[in-house]
Every structure is written in C-alpha cells, then in structure tokens.
C-alpha cells in the first residue's frame with residue numbers, strides 16, 4: 327500500500343491519538359530531558375511494507391506543536407517532504423512492527439526501569455512472580471511468572487536491533503533496554519498504554535521487593 331493511498335482521516339486520527347497520549351505522559355513526568363518516543367501505525371500491514379507516525383527527535387515532549395510527529399515507512403524513511411527528523415530510535419520501532427505487526431509502540435525512560443535493568447542485567451530479564459497486574463498482558467495463569475527480556479544498550483542505536491530480534495517474546499509485549507528504558511507495544515494505542523503502565527508498575531514492584539527482601 328502506498329502512503330498516499332491511506333485515508334487522510336486515519337492519518338489525522340492517529341496524530342490526534344498520539345498528541346493526546348503524549349500530553350498525558352508528559353503531564354505525568356514520563357519524558358524527562360526529552361527522553362522517550364511514541365509511534366502508531368497507519369494503513370495496512372505487511373512485514374515488508376507499512377507506515378507509522380513517530381515523534382520527531384530531540385523535542386521537548388511536554389510541549390504540543392504542529393511539528394511533533396512525522397510519518398515514516400518500514401525502513402524509517404520519511405513518507406513526505408519534511409525538515410523534521412524522526413526519533414533517533416526509529417529503527418527499533420521498525421523492527422518491533424516488523425516482528426509483531428502491532429498497532430502502537432510507546433517508549434519511556436524511568437528511574438525504576440533503569441534500576442531494575444541494571445540490577446537484573448546479568449540474568450538478562452526481570453523476573454516477576456504472581457503479581458495481579460501481569461493480567462494487563464492478557465496472561466491469566468494462577469500465580470503467573472514472567473521474565474521481561476533485557477537487551478544491551480548501545481549509543482549506536484542500530485546495534486541494539488539484532489538482540490531485540492533474538493529476544494522478543496510473543497507473550498510479553500515489551501522489551502527493556504539496559505540502563506535506557508522500556509519499549510511496550512499493543513494492537514492499538516489503548517493496549518500499548520496499558521502495557522507500558524503495567525511494566526512501570528511491575529518494575530517499581532520488583533525494585534521494592536528486592537529491597538524488602540534485603541532488610542527483612
């Protein structure tokens with residue numbers, strides 16, 4: 327499908343939804359120091375052909391401007407002439423869409439996601455046992471156990487991608503970059519937001535649980 331063939335109404339709806347979730351996360355202090363990025367897919371999906379809107383790189387994400395987002399294709403190339411630069415982490419979004427066919431991807435940095443990524447970094451996953459909020463990932467087992475994958479972080483962002491390709495798990499809708507932040511995705515923006523919030527809750531829980539175990 328060509329980008330030009332995607333309905334204008336759909337593109338506008340995606341931009342409205344991204345603006346709204348960006349404002350919500352910004353109000354909650356989730357984009358410290360311009361960190362984080364958000365994207366949402368438009369049009370049909372094929373692993374080798376898709377399009378999405380993504381935050382422009384390096385912006386103050388607590389502000390709302392007409393230059394907050396741009397549309398890119400499956401290789402991260404802008405679909406329209408623009409002076410905006412897509413997020414420096416666009417290649418990560420491209421790979422997650424290619425592998426999952428999901429509808430939206432949200433990425434945030436937080437103190438808790440950074441701390442647990444380092445604390446559990448050598449075992450390469452954050453273990454979570456029997457916490458109710460695991461159900462936010464549609465995992466309904468009694469006393470469910472999950473391991474959230476942690477991958478290495480590199481300043482050269484494309485170097486991060488191969489480990490994501492290797493480690494991404496179909497039942498866990500997120501991946502944690504060591505001492506960097508969480509990527510969470512979902513079928514649509516509603517689900518991606520629920521997953522991101524659940525990861526942040528579970529990371530804070532994991533951190534506090536380790537502390538409690540140490541002092542009791």
Ligand SMILES: CSCCC(=O)C(=O)COP(=O)(O)O
Pocket residue numbers: 359360361362363381382383384385412413414415433
């Ligand atoms: C200032 S945080 C370093 C870059 C980063 O990790 C991030 O999430 C924001 O980068 P972007 O290019 O998407 O603004």
Ligand SMILES: [Zn+2]
Pocket residue numbers: 361362363415433435506507
């Ligand atoms: Zn980041």
